Amino acid sequence: MSKHLHSATAPFLVELGTEELPPTALSKLSAAFAAELQTGLAQARLAVEAKQVECFASPRRLAVRIRALPTLQPEQQIEKLGPAVAAAFDKEGQPSKAALGFARSNGVEFEQLQRAETDKGERLCFRSTEAGQPAADLMPGIVARALAALPIPKRMRWGASRVEFVRPVHWLVMLLGEDIVDGEVLGLRAGRSSYGHRFHAPQAIQIQSAISYEQQLGDAHVVASFDARREMIVQQVQACAESLGGSAVIEKDLLDEVTALVEKPVALAGAFDAAFLRVPHEALVYSMSEHQKYFHLRDSSGALMPNFVAVSNIESKDASKVIIGNERVIRPRLADAAFFFDTDCKHSLATLRERLRPIVFQQKLGTVFEKTERIAALAKSIAATIGADASQAQQAGQLCKADLASDMVLEFDKMQGIAGGYYARHEGLHNNVALAIEQHYFPRHAGDQVPTSGEACAVAMADRLDTLTGIFGIGQLPSGSKDPFALRRASIGLLQIILQNNLAVDLAELALAAAKQHAVIDDARATAQQVGDYVFDRFAAHYQEQGLATEVFQAVRCVAGYNALDFDARVQAVASFTARDESQSLAAANKRVGNILEKAGTVDANSFDLALLAEPAEQALCTALDAAATQCQPLFEAGDYREGLLALTSLREPVDAFFDNVMVNADDPKLRDNRLALLARLRALFLSVADISVLAVAKA
Numbered sequence: 228m229s230k231h232l233h234s235a236t237a238p239f240l241v242e243l244g245t246e247e248l249p250p251t252a253l254s255k256l257s258a259a260f261a262a263e264l265q266t267g268l269a270q271a272r273l274a275v276e277a278k279q280v281e282c283f284a285s286p287r288r289l290a291v292r293i294r295a296l297p298t299l300q301p302e303q304q305i306e307k308l309g310p311a312v313a314a315a316f317d318k319e320g321q322p323s324k325a326a327l328g329f330a331r332s333n334g335v336e337f338e339q340l341q342r343a344e345t346d347k348g349e350r351l352c353f354r355s356t357e358a359g360q361p362a363a364d365l366m367p368g369i370v371a372r373a374l375a376a377l378p379i380p381k382r383m384r385w386g387a388s389r390v391e392f393v394r395p396v397h398w399l400v401m402l403l404g405e406d407i408v409d410g411e412v413l414g415l416r417a418g419r420s421s422y423g424h425r426f427h428a429p430q431a432i433q434i435q436s437a438i439s440y441e442q443q444l445g446d447a448h449v450v451a452s453f454d455a456r457r458e459m460i461v462q463q464v465q466a467c468a469e470s471l472g473g474s475a476v477i478e479k480d481l482l483d484e485v486t487a488l489v490e491k492p493v494a495l496a497g498a499f500d501a502a503f504l505r506v507p508h509e510a511l512v513y514s515m516s517e518h519q520k521y522f523h524l525r526d527s528s529g530a531l532m533p534n535f536v537a538v539s540n541i542e543s544k545d546a547s548k549v550i551i552g553n554e555r556v557i558r559p560r561l562a563d564a565a566f567f568f569d570t571d572c573k574h575s576l577a578t579l580r581e582r583l584r585p586i587v588f589q590q591k592l593g594t595v596f597e598k599t600e601r602i603a604a605l606a607k608s609i610a611a612t613i614g615a616d617a618s619q620a621q622q623a624g625q626l627c628k629a630d631l632a633s634d635m636v637l638e639f640d641k642m643q644g645i646a647g648g649y650y651a652r653h654e655g656l657h658n659n660v661a662l663a664i665e666q667h668y669f670p671r672h673a674g675d676q677v678p679t680s681g682e683a684c685a686v687a688m689a690d691r692l693d694t695l696t697g698i699f700g701i702g703q704l705p706s707g708s709k710d711p712f713a714l715r716r717a718s719i720g721l722l723q724i725i726l727q728n729n730l731a732v733d734l735a736e737l738a739l740a741a742a743k744q745h746a747v748i749d750d751a752r753a754t755a756q757q758v759g760d761y762v763f764d765r766f767a768a769h770y771q772e773q774g775l776a777t778e779v780f781q782a783v784r785c786v787a788g789y790n791a792l793d794f795d796a797r798v799q800a801v802a803s804f805t806a807r808d809e810s811q812s813l814a815a816a817n818k819r820v821g822n823i824l825e826k827a828g829t830v831d832a833n834s835f836d837l838a839l840l841a842e843p844a845e846q847a848l849c850t851a852l853d854a855a856a857t858q859c860q861p862l863f864e865a866g867d868y869r870e871g872l873l874a875l876t877s878l879r880e881p882v883d884a885f886f887d888n889v890m891v892n893a894d895d896p897k898l899r900d901n902r903l904a905l906l907a908r909l910r911a912l913f914l915s916v917a918d919i920s921v922l923a924v925a926k927a
Contacts, residue, residue: 237298237404239362240437241370242283242290242421243413244398250286250487251480256377256393257284257453261291263373268293271365272300283440283451285490286540287425290400290451292437298403300359307333309351312342326351363403367410367417370401374413390414398422405436423447424490426541448542449490457486460538463494464522467536471496473524475536481516488520489540497521497554501533503561506568507649513639514560521557567634571646572653576664579650580625582632589712591747592697599628601744605689606682608740613730615681616659623663623686626651630664644668663687670720677720677727684724688732691717692741695758700748704761718762722769725791735759735789759789766794775802778922785918793866800868801917809876810922816882817913818920820906823891830900832907839901844881844888849905851881856912863915872916882909 241264248256261282268275275293283290309315309329317323322330322337330337333353343352374392385395390413401408401417410417419434421444428447434440441451450456461477468475486492503511508531515521521535537553571579583596592598603624610620630636630647639646648665652658659682666683667690669676678684698704698712705714725732738758742751763784770780775798783797804810824830840846855878862871891906893899913919 235297236295237362238402238437239293239296239366239408240290240400240402240434240440241366242288242398242400242434242440243374243396244288244400244422245392245396246394247286248284248289248394248487250484252393253284253286253487254453254483256379257282257289259377260289260373263376264291264293264369267369267373268296271369272303272359273297273362273365273369282453284453284487285449285451285456286488287422287490288451290440292440296362296403298362300362300365302359303357305353305355305357306343307353308343308345309340309353311347312349312351315351329353363406363408366401366403366408367412370410371412388414400434402434402437423449427491450492453486456489456492457482460486460489460492460494463492464536464538467494467496468522468524468534471524471532471534473526473532473534475522475524476512477522478516481520481522485520485538489538491540491542493539493542493546494536495539495546495550495553496534496536497550497557498534499554499557499561503565504531504533506561506565507635507642507646509645510564510568510635510639510642511561513641514564515557517639517641518560519553519557521553563638564635567638568649571630571633571635571650575654576626576629576647576650576656579632580629583628586631589697589701591701592745595628595631598693599625601693601741602627602686602689604744605693605737605741606685609688609732609737610682610685612732613681613685615685619657619659620663620682620685622656623660623667623682624689626656626660627664627667627686627690670723672716673719677724681728684728684730687724688721688737689741691721692737692758693744695762696738696742696748696751696754697745699757699761700742700745700751700754714761715765718765719769721762722766722791726795729792731790731792733788733790734762738762738789763789763791763794766791766798770798776805779805782917782919782921785921786914787917796866797868797916800872801919801922803869804872804876804919805922807873807876809879810919812879812883813876813913814919814922816879816886817910817918818923819886820910821918821920824903824907824910827903830903830907832904832911834900835904835908836901839897840905841898842889844884845902845905848878848881848885848909851878852905852909852912856908859912859915868916875913878909 261280265275265277265280273296275296279294281292281294283292310323310325315323315326326340327337329351330340335353340351340353342349379393382391382393383395384391392413396413396415398420399412399415399417400419400421401410402419407419408417420431421434422429423432423444424447432443432447434443444451450459460482464475464477511531512523515523515535519537521537524532524534524536526532535557539549541549543549580596580599583599584594586595588595588598603621606624607617607621610617627644627647630643630650633646633650635646636643644665644667648661651661651664659680662680663683663686666678666680667686669678669687678687694712694717695714698714721734724730735755738755739751742748742754742758748754767777767780771777779798779801782801783794787794787797837849840849855875858874859871862874889902891899891902893902
């Protein structure tokens with residue numbers, strides 16, 4: 228019997244030894260394994276706090292340690308409900324067949340049953356205490372279910388086994404304290420045999436206890452902790468860079484991937500021929516990071532250095548040989564980039580653009596060449612609207628996709644746009660044109676920069692609007708997780724470009740202009756409306772990420788058009804308004820006013836007659852309303868919605884007094900209609916910014 232059986236808690240370890248795991252998925256798999264284990268433990272009444280759960284992951288292993296696992300489930304009180312008490316006895320007062328059957332199904336006599344009050348009346352019940360099971364008996368099943376729940380898109384089989392996992396599994400360690408947990412997972416019997424570094428410590432090692440795991444693997448040249456290994460890499464790479472007088476650019480995705488490729492990192496600095504620095508630096512960096520997993524270096528001015536840092540999985544007796552090997556491997560990669568650049572520079576962008584004629588963008592929407600024609604025309608119009616150079620935007624629109632036919636982009640797809648910018652400058656085109664070509668894909672992802680010039684903004688917006696209206700126009704809307712044309716990203720990009728560059732444009736009008744360019748779209752206005760609504764729906768998620776209540780967005784959505792900059796100003800104003808004490812009362816009052824006016828039908832605010840004000844409270848409201856309107860209207864016209872709404876908070880007391888003291892539905896129809904007209908004026912003033920009655924839902 229395990230010496231831990233009578234202990235309250237004991238450390239638990241599970242390690243799955245595999246063939247090399249996918250490096251880009253390792254961190255995600257490790258976190259998911261720990262999370263699924265924690266979920267399984269909670270379901271098994273062995274819940275542990277997150278701080279007790281430790282993840283370990285390396286190229287050949289996934290492991291989780293729980294520092295204090297309850298060794299025994301707590302007892303569980305079981306209550307099973309039976310028939311209603313009214314149906315539990317026959318006319319003679321004897322137990323009915325239903326009652327006896329219920330007792331028999333629970334293995335007890337009728338007299339052992341009890342009664343329980345429920346929302347459906349009193350019922351017979353059977354109460355019992357279920358003893359807890361040892362954790363050691365439960366863990367194999369919990370581990371198996373956790374592994375089955377991992378986010379693995381495609382599993383594989385190996386050998387003659389029917390077992391499936393992301394990679395073949397070769398060993399399984401499961402320990403509770405120092406004891407092996409007897410069980411089978413993925414076709415393997417649990418033990419204590421693990422393996423260290425494939426080359427430096429290939430022999431099996433016997434893990435003595437869950438606590439000694441890290442130390443024993445460390446002795447076998449394996450840094451088991453993903454986080455610790457990542458920090459080692461950062462420190463070593465930075466030290467190598469500093470020794471060369473530069474600084475390393477350590478991007479998270481590359482760092483995580485390199486961490487997942489090594490078990491004991493050794494950073495080594497190398498160099499390449501400085502002559503390659505004439506090639507677009509992005510292509511050099513791409514070759515180093517994507518192909519070889521090297522970190523690139525920059526000097527104090529930010530310029531790319533002819534050096535790199537590679538991270539090896541082997542501690543070589545002669546590190547210089549490893550460095551020479553890495554330098555030899557990167558040279559042909561950089562030579563390829565130089566060749567592509569030189570070859571492309573022999574052709575003008577206009578020549579490259581001609582190669583787009585046979586390339587289909589979308590079957591119903593024509594070729595990429597035709598798309599550039601539409602982008603150019605729309606970019607010219609947008610540029611004129613936002614005060615940019617229309618002719619430069621038009622030229623950039625025509626050439627923005629030309630680099631898709633270049634050798635550079637065919638080899639390095641992430642160079643699209645960037646390569647075009649280099650070729651435009653090499654050709655001697657205006658820098659605004661080159662910059663617009665380079666930046667028209669910006670922002671490419673969350674947190675990326677937006678275009679920095681008006682011409683670049685015009686081309687970037689035109690490109691996205693052309694895609695959105697075209698795809699919507701042929702009815703291929705995104706659904707669920709399917710978004711092959713990245714319309715969600717295009718929509719978010721549009722909003723970011725507009726907001727961060729303070730562009731006062733109407734998206735519905737721009738979408739209409741874009742839709743009219745597609746010959747396949749019969750109803751351009753309807754398509755533009757669809758696109759405008761779709762783009763603005765993305766606004767909701769944007770504000771949720773900022774922590775704004777959904778009702779704030781909805782309040783503005785009720786009244787605002789498709790000017791994203793104006794829309795954002797209204798949202799920020801309403802969000803500020805909701806923080807004030809007066810907002811709850813005014814929102815409720817607006818909701819009440821809205822209901823009254825809706826019930827009354829058509830109400831003409833212009834029919835209001837000052838002479839018909841009979842009650843002091845309605846006179847006071849009229850005076851306050853006139854004063855507020857005089858103060859607010861100039862603010863609203865200037866787009867200063869925050870100060871305008873702040874001024875409207877002065878209406879709280881006169882509005883409350885009006886409803887406390889004035890009967891709107893007076894017997895005299897003239898008084899009734901006049902009071903409705905007064906309320907219509909009040910409602911219209913608030914609707915100048917948003918329908919704040921929507922906020923009453925949140926305040927309820």
